[in-house]
Amino acid sequence: MSAQPLEPRRPSLAERRKSETRMEIARTAARLFAEHGTAEVTADQIASESGVALRTFYRYARTKEDAVEPLLAAGAQRWLAEIAAGGRIPTSADFEAAAIRSLTLGDSPEDLEITRGLLQAMDSDPALRAIWHRINLEAERDLHRILVELSAPQADPFQLRLTAASAAGAIRVALELWAAADGPVEGIGSPADLVVRCMRRLHVAE
Template identity: 65%
Template sequence: MPTISAESMARRPSLAERRKTQTRFEIAKTAAKLFAEHGTADVTADQIAAAAGIGLRTFYRYCRTKEDAIEPMLSAGAERWLADIESGPRRLPTLEELEAAAVRALTPDTDTEDLRITRGLLQAMADDQALRSVWHRINLDGEDALYRTLTGLAGADADPLRLRLIAGATAGAIRIALEQWAATNGPTSGPGSAADLVVRCISELTAGLRD
């Protein structure tokens, strides 16, 4: 029988951690649905907890505020993008490779429910400062995470300013693409989709960085 190395076991999240992550995402999805329909002013933490099938104490064990509850829903695409980049060759990815990874992260295999919920949530942000604050914080965190990833892949001789520009331009392109897609009520696939707009935004915002 094959054995599992200690290194492999260390990388694999425990069952408790996987359950915690799943619970946190279910809370986020529930909150996102309610906020998309009603905005934050008319939705309470009690309502989110009840709709998610958990107690209020459990809700606050996972979320600091009702607005923070949506964070896993909005950061999921960026996490998939970073994971895709990190799983590639151990070198600085090209802008075309970053673009392709972003498209994959925003292209659902079959289930488009999460993408539709995200679109509704982004639409609700137009009139909700609390939600916009969470959204911008998530984007800034994602840009910082991308910069750290690129720095690790590029090596000691890389120009840190160029890496920051790449991280800022590509992360900003994805944010703008998603916001425009939501504002125009774009489809989940094909022309006008989030993935389609990402290609245009990354291409235009990184034009000056291309060799």
């Protein structure tokens, strides 16, 4: 008999608390950066408003700018998990459905507004831009790895790489357009709507 696949391990209470603390620090840092800019915010201020000691803050982030990474990366991680869970090379419809689920069922309205403010602040802040681009590059690489794992051995490596780049790029552009507009974009206002629109313009995976 073949072995049955193992159920995903449920995170321990300590792991869940660490994850919650890390996200709370990220939310606080993002809010402060959006309101004041990174130059005016200190790591000590982020730690204090997050309710943790400065020493604890540095267990979760190497620099004050790095603290926002969990918030910015959460949507991409959910989207990648959706793609991987499909068990096959995704079609355009699969990419769109995964994006809608990950963006609609993930961040709270408050987190979305914090993220929007952070992406707006990024335009004039090289440190935040560097983190945002790093997150997007890592998401593209992770997506490429997932596509390789799901594809047949004879799959075209050029097509897989291009698909990963275009899909990840569509999400990045959509979120940046949404943040910059600070309101509906040509009648399509939600991040999920804009992601789908960008993907259809690029004909991802077709």
